[in-house]
Amino acid sequence: MSISSATEGREIGSRIIIGGILAIVSILFVAAVLLFINLPDANAFNARVEQLFIENDTLTGNAEIKLLEILAGSGTAFSDTLSSYRFVIFVLLVFATALLIAAVAFLVMLIALTRRMARIERSGIEVNSLQINRDQKAVYLNDFEFKLTDAAIETLSVLAEARMDDEVLSGAEIESVISGRDPSDCDEAAGATRIKRLRDTLGNQMISELLVKNIARKGYMLAIDKNVIRMD
Amino acid sequence: MKHLTLILAILIGSATVAQAACYADYKAKQDNPLQLHYGVAEIQGDCSVENAASQLLARLGSDGWQLLNVLAVFDDGGLDQRKDSAGEYFLRY
Numbered sequence A: 001m002s003i004s005s006a007t008e009g010r011e012i013g014s015r016i017i018i019g020g021i022l023a024i025v026s027i028l029f030v031a032a033v034l035l036f037i038n039l040p041d042a043n044a045f046n047a048r049v050e051q052l053f054i055e056n057d058t059l060t061g062n063a064e065i066k067l068l069e070i071l072a073g074s075g076t077a078f079s080d081t082l083s084s085y086r087f088v089i090f091v092l093l094v095f096a097t098a099l100l101i102a103a104v105a106f107l108v109m110l111i112a113l114t115r116r117m118a119r120i121e122r123s124g125i126e127v128n129s130l131q132i133n134r135d136q137k138a139v140y141l142n143d144f145e146f147k148l149t150d151a152a153i154e155t156l157s158v159l160a161e162a163r164m165d166d167e168v169l170s171g172a173e174i175e176s177v178i179s180g181r182d183p184s185d186c187d188e189a190a191g192a193t194r195i196k197r198l199r200d201t202l203g204n205q206m207i208s209e210l211l212v213k214n215i216a217r218k219g220y221m222l223a224i225d226k227n228v229i230r231m232d
Numbered sequence B: 001m002k003h004l005t006l007i008l009a010i011l012i013g014s015a016t017v018a019q020a021a022c023y024a025d026y027k028a029k030q031d032n033p034l035q036l037h038y039g040v041a042e043i044q045g046d047c048s049v050e051n052a053a054s055q056l057l058a059r060l061g062s063d064g065w066q067l068l069n070v071l072a073v074f075d076d077g078g079l080d081q082r083k084d085s086a087g088e089y090f091l092r093y
Helices: A003-038 A043-055 A062-123 A150-164 A171-179 A188-202 A205-210 B002-018 B049-061 B076-089
Strands: A130-133 A138-141 A144-147 A212-215 A219-222 A229-231 B022-030 B035-043 B066-074
Touching: A003 A062, A043 A062, A043 B022, A043 B035, A043 B066, A062 B035, A130 A150, A150 A171, A150 A188, A150 A219, A150 A229, A171 A188, A171 A219, A188 A212, B022 B049, B022 B076, B035 B049, B035 B076, B049 B066, B066 B076
Parallel strands: A130 A229
Antiparallel strands: A130 A138, A138 A144, A212 A219, B022 B035, B022 B066
């Protein structure tokens, strides 16, 4: 998978996250509105008592009226219960929103991880860190330590620095950087020899495919992410 | 002269009959919390349910009560039987 398609994938992923979260929030918002609308009105009880009072002409005694008022009072108590229900529903909906958002985020992370795993499996070896240690004349690829000659370390450092600057160096340029002469005075073959020696010490064919790559008519570059390079 | 006083007495008597007091019993409420009451009130002028309703609406409204309905209008004869039910709202408004 190339770098551009990876970034595209990331954009699609973030679009999925944003869309998913928006969908969750809107669905829960609609659910909340419906729930609150469908909660019975606390005044319904009072209205019913009032209707009872109006329709029955015999309900005029003091005791009967007191009884009706007590009934209405219990309805008012019911309205307090309703407001507490509203709060409970609100809290539960907030919880549900948080959980669903987390679920979507984890799902997208899982998809991204699966894709990355597939990519790693396809590319075989992925260089996650390249650390050049000049003092010990060693290079660390992932966790593997390789001892190199002075000349090979020099070549690798030049390639690493060029990679960090996103440059591709021709054989003549490599030779000029190492020897300190002008590129026009340098032989293309001299640089190619340095590259060959570096590949030889590291393991030739596999390394030329995975690490020190030849780009036709342009030169040589390290085939790794420039962010993983560390120079000591 | 005796006839005159008799006629006068009849006239005065008929006048008082024509001006016989008019009462209405009604139901009213207050909201938040719901309070209800049944009362009896004296009505001025035309002795009809409509007139009683319009008068009671104003009188009760000034005290924060809302008139629900007027049950009936009646004269002195109906007062006693409603006195107990109306309780503290007997002829209050």
